[in-house]
Amino acid sequence: MTDLKNDRVVFEAPVMLSTALANKLYLYQYPVRPNHLNYDNLPVVRSKIKPHHQEVELELQLDTNSPNYDVGKGEQIALNCSSTKDKTQPESSEFERGIMDKHILRSGPRVVDNACTYCVGVVQNGELLITPLKGIVQLQPSFPYLDAESNSKDDAKELDDDMAEEEAQKVNVKFARQESDRVKKAREMSFGFLNKKRAEEQWFATKFFHSQTEEAEQERLKLLSFVPQTEVTGLDIDKTEYMKNLVPSESSDYHSAPKLQSDFISLDKMKTLLIPDQVKMLLRSAKIINFSKLLSLLGQEKEAVNVLRFMQAVAVLINGNWVVKSDIIYPKDSESSFNGVPAELMCRARDYVLSLFTKNQYLDRSKIVSTVKLPFEEVTEILSHISQHKVGKGWELLLPTDEDFLKRYPEVVQRQSLWWEAKQRQLSQLITE
Known part of the structure; x- marks a missing residue:
């Protein structure tokens, strides 16, 4: 069993808070990818983000000239996707070159609420500079093109069913009842409501630079930028308010776990x-x-x-x-x-x-x-x-x-x-x- 006393890290040096990237820094995790098989060698041809719900999508270019790549299968997947593409949708996973030449990584809902309690630290000149994280996203492979054909058949079947049910039938009219604040809050925390809000948020295109590029290095330097303040404010608060600031209560607009009822006791x-x-x-x-x-x-x-x-x-x-x-x-x-x-x-x-x-x-x-x-x-x-x-x-x-x-x-x-x-x-x- 590991001795917890030996796991403690003691850093006897000044700790500084850097805020240059405080509202922009995200941690990308790849939970289904081994560490020795990273994505560093795969060019990212497109990237986008939903900033409010902190969802990310990356399109990685595949090496279609690799001896391990099945050209026939790649062409068949592209053909199936093209034949079932919905012309009314502005975005599609169709492969423009007629061959499956990209790999999609997409994150789901944010994995950690209040990610600002986590930070990235850099040691410089004997000082520890820490920058709080804006969010943590987990990117996993996504294969929307594999479901394209089945989704097309399902849509056709639903259309036929709807047309068959267009006969005259009894209609029940219901009037929405006034929601109490408690009921409204519970509804807004439901999975269906949150899923709907995620789907409604628009994607924003972003530029992606690999870690070895000059642009990435310029961004990394912002982790080291620190301008010391000559004035220290906020020390005139009482003891209770100080403890709230030191250990803030958990709050988020994104539901993570149901709260226990008030009569649950130890x-x-x-x-x-x-x-x-x-x-x-x-x-x-x-x-x-x-x-x-x-x-x-x-x-x-x-x-x-x-x-x-x-x-x-x-x-x-x-x-x-x-x-x-x-x-x-x-x-x-x-x-x-x-x-x-x-x-x-x-x-x-x-x-x-x-x-x-x-x-x-x-x-x-x-x-x-x-x-x-x-x-x-x-x-x-x-x-x-x-x-x-x-x-x-x-x-x-x-x-x-x-x-x-x-x-x-x-x-x-x-x-x-x-x-x-x-x-x-x-x-x-x-x-x-």
């Missing part, structure tokens, strides 16, 4: 609560859990009977596992985070999904959407809390059947079965209304 703090509150807190956090795991987290293995009594007030039994009740996930007067669906409808849809899991191993999301009449995002949220998608099968519960619980507590299983029978009759009436 296990140590949770154990100061009463047992019923501990049970409710754990169920709300886990969404689905088996009984033995719950007892272990509570440290109440000897009080299983009492814990089981509390469980039935906040959870329902599905295949021997306990799932938190819907009204705890969606309390009264609350709304869903995506489209602002009222809690009553969310609880009804979630109870319907839970009832299906009592009878089926796999569920079809599209059938559920058509039955409960809720947006796709809300149904996905309900499913993702307690299940996972298996390709070619459907959505399956996160936990396998707890046979041990079913054998040890048959009376609880019987009561839960009767409860589910009554609940399913109620749901069948509500869903058909």
Whole structure:
């Protein structure tokens, strides 16, 4: 095991902040390219960037005269791309020379928020000059031309389907409800919304210079440019403001990870609560859990009977596992985070999904959407809390059947079965209304 004390770096010299490239410096990473096989020898024929979302695209020229290059395959790819090119699009991956002669590298969403917390350092005359990074982008190979033919066929099929559906049909008119600030903020943090904003931003053409060129050397010299300030400002702030400036809170207009709900607390703090509150807190956090795991987290293995009594007030039994009740996930007067669906409808849809899991191993999301009449995002949220998608099968519960619980507590299983029978009759009436 590595001794962390030996990994520390001590630099006993002045540290200077250089700002000449502070708002322009990006770090390019190539995560799928070995270090000894870099792109230094491949000319970049075109480069562009989306500055707001910090996305980059490079077109690298391929050596078509190389003995390792398959000319016939290169011509075939160019031919397929040319035959399926959309004439209405100003940008295309078509190869003008009639042969695949370029290689495209493209980055996705920014990989690090607040990249200015990272910097590049250069030692000069015994001083360390650091320049903060504007962003970090990871460039990976992109092959849009391989999908050109299949996309063309899909577009043609969609056009035929649209023309076939142009017959007169019933139209439902819906009026958009007023969004609260919380719902609006949640919608703007959704994956679909952020993806749409990324697609809307325009590309800006840039000039690319390899690291060994004179232009690149001129830019590198800016890392060494430093003009010392004779006045030091900002020292008249109080202690609290100084700490905020020293360790700023994380903030970004780009969503990186969902925030925890306000009632999520540590296990140590949770154990100061009463047992019923501990049970409710754990169920709300886990969404689905088996009984033995719950007892272990509570440290109440000897009080299983009492814990089981509390469980039935906040959870329902599905295949021997306990799932938190819907009204705890969606309390009264609350709304869903995506489209602002009222809690009553969310609880009804979630109870319907839970009832299906009592009878089926796999569920079809599209059938559920058509039955409960809720947006796709809300149904996905309900499913993702307690299940996972298996390709070619459907959505399956996160936990396998707890046979041990079913054998040890048959009376609880019987009561839960009767409860589910009554609940399913109620749901069948509500869903058909």
